[in-house]
Amino acid sequence: MPFFEWLRSNSEEYLLEASQRDMATRYGIEAPVRDGSVFWRRIFTPVYRLLPWGLRRSIMSAMPGSHRRWMRRAPP
Amino acid sequence: MPRRVVVVGGGAAGIGAAGAAKQTDPQAEVTVFTEFEDVGYSPCGIPYVHGREIPTFEQLFLATKQTYEDVGIDIRYETRVNRLDPAAHEIEVEGTGAVGFDSLIVATGFEYADPGVPGSDLDGLHYVKNIRRAIEWDPVLEDAKVAVVVEATPLGLEMVTALAHRGLETHLVDPRPWALADVADPDIMQPVQDSWADMGVKMHFNTPVEAFLGEGKVRAVKTPDEELPADVVVICTHKQPNNRLARDAGIKIGSTGGIIVDQRMHTRTEGVYAAGDCAEIPHGVTKVPIQGLSGSHAYAQGKVAGTTAAGGDRAYNPVDVPWGMVAGKWMIGGVSFGETTANALRFPYVMGVAEGISRARYYPDMKKIRVKLLADPGTHRLLGAQMVGGEGIKERADFLAMAVRTGITIEDLATMENVYSPPIGALNEPISLAAQNALAGLKG
Numbered sequence: 001m002p003f004f005e006w007l008r009s010n011s012e013e014y015l016l017e018a019s020q021r022d023m024a025t026r027y028g029i030e031a032p033v034r035d036g037s038v039f040w041r042r043i044f045t046p047v048y049r050l051l052p053w054g055l056r057r058s059i060m061s062a063m064p065g066s067h068r069r070w071m072r073r074a075p076p
Numbered sequence: 077m078p079r080r081v082v083v084v085g086g087g088a089a090g091i092g093a094a095g096a097a098k099q100t101d102p103q104a105e106v107t108v109f110t111e112f113e114d115v116g117y118s119p120c121g122i123p124y125v126h127g128r129e130i131p132t133f134e135q136l137f138l139a140t141k142q143t144y145e146d147v148g149i150d151i152r153y154e155t156r157v158n159r160l161d162p163a164a165h166e167i168e169v170e171g172t173g174a175v176g177f178d179s180l181i182v183a184t185g186f187e188y189a190d191p192g193v194p195g196s197d198l199d200g201l202h203y204v205k206n207i208r209r210a211i212e213w214d215p216v217l218e219d220a221k222v223a224v225v226v227e228a229t230p231l232g233l234e235m236v237t238a239l240a241h242r243g244l245e246t247h248l249v250d251p252r253p254w255a256l257a258d259v260a261d262p263d264i265m266q267p268v269q270d271s272w273a274d275m276g277v278k279m280h281f282n283t284p285v286e287a288f289l290g291e292g293k294v295r296a297v298k299t300p301d302e303e304l305p306a307d308v309v310v311i312c313t314h315k316q317p318n319n320r321l322a323r324d325a326g327i328k329i330g331s332t333g334g335i336i337v338d339q340r341m342h343t344r345t346e347g348v349y350a351a352g353d354c355a356e357i358p359h360g361v362t363k364v365p366i367q368g369l370s371g372s373h374a375y376a377q378g379k380v381a382g383t384t385a386a387g388g389d390r391a392y393n394p395v396d397v398p399w400g401m402v403a404g405k406w407m408i409g410g411v412s413f414g415e416t417t418a419n420a421l422r423f424p425y426v427m428g429v430a431e432g433i434s435r436a437r438y439y440p441d442m443k444k445i446r447v448k449l450l451a452d453p454g455t456h457r458l459l460g461a462q463m464v465g466g467e468g469i470k471e472r473a474d475f476l477a478m479a480v481r482t483g484i485t486i487e488d489l490a491t492m493e494n495v496y497s498p499p500i501g502a503l504n505e506p507i508s509l510a511a512q513n514a515l516a517g518l519k520g
Binding site: 002004005007008009012015016018019020021022023024027029030031032033048049053056057060061063064065066067069070 | 251252253254257258261262263266281282328329330331332333334336337338339355356357358362363364365394415416417419420421422423424
């Protein structure tokens, strides 16, 4: 799998899993128990959460993808 | 010489593209290649036939093969395309050889993620996609007693509801902690899950599938806790872009695995366009590209691709993704994203939640509606919403999508005017109540 697909796929999976754990606590339901990478769960997710939103957005914007070729809205 | 527009794929995007190309340039030679036996039907309706809400599969067909012939679209059914060659402006078609094009539209759709566990190749694992396979499979349900649905994706929700409605003992197995957990919030899904329990559905959350068991044909689904016997197993894993042809041709792929396109659905390869589930589109709020949207998104993207491929000018917008569906005995829906996704991204937000009613309190069949709004803490512009209720969810999701697109604030929503008429609308609009609660939260 190409690097940016690997990065997106893993970051999405582990950030969502961490969020689902937060939500489970908030709403009083059983939290997910899943095996997975120590790097993504113990290093990547906490570091991502510490970064300021502006920096996170800049990193995401710098990744290759359709968003780099679009304006906010198409003219009518 | 007429313009040659070739479309690879006969789903919503491909057919939308072909129709738009022909409309834009009536002299164009428009050819669609599809591996399947049919085009012009609603695959989204398949679960409702399995569930017997719709009596026959024939009702899902929207057009006949003659319809396309009459408008001059040449559809090659059951025809595999083996290679795209953008440099030579040709595709290689099995049994035919090279076919030239002036514009190529890639609309190769999606494939379900491989469950990636032992037994994934057993017979009897059903994937809901092609109507002919659904017609062949449906009689199996006549004698089946127990069904297992793997993963609570949108299709999974529809299939659980359909199979339970049909009277099968239905199990749902999902590694996440609640249904549709990658999209919807737990408080939105709780009423759905309660209604499934009322319908006899057995839910196994936080439970991965370890293997499919059987000799030739699946007979059980193995989880860490137990073996679930199954007469039928429906795989509803995530939709992944089907981009083998595009990758092999060197067409640029983005981080989602979808083809990179601009607002005219043009790829980064000259003369090649892409639309539908094989392409990635920026999200209107986060700006992050996403893929695997709805049939209406695919069709609209196809229209843009077809128009521009045939020499016209049309553009597509970033998507705010209004969504809605029936699950269990409830309607759920929303726009953009909810609390779970915002928290995953650590996207800054404030939230307001309210419970209201769909009609006057005293009117028959009044239903509850729960509305959750997320807004930007600085600008107060609406970022997203999620809802669950007995009725009126789709219309609210569409309205809120326009609110997100146009930058409407929670102050605007808190003071919105609303229709009040006992059979169709209550005195207080739940959206307005949720916005008022968000404002109250901001004021501390």
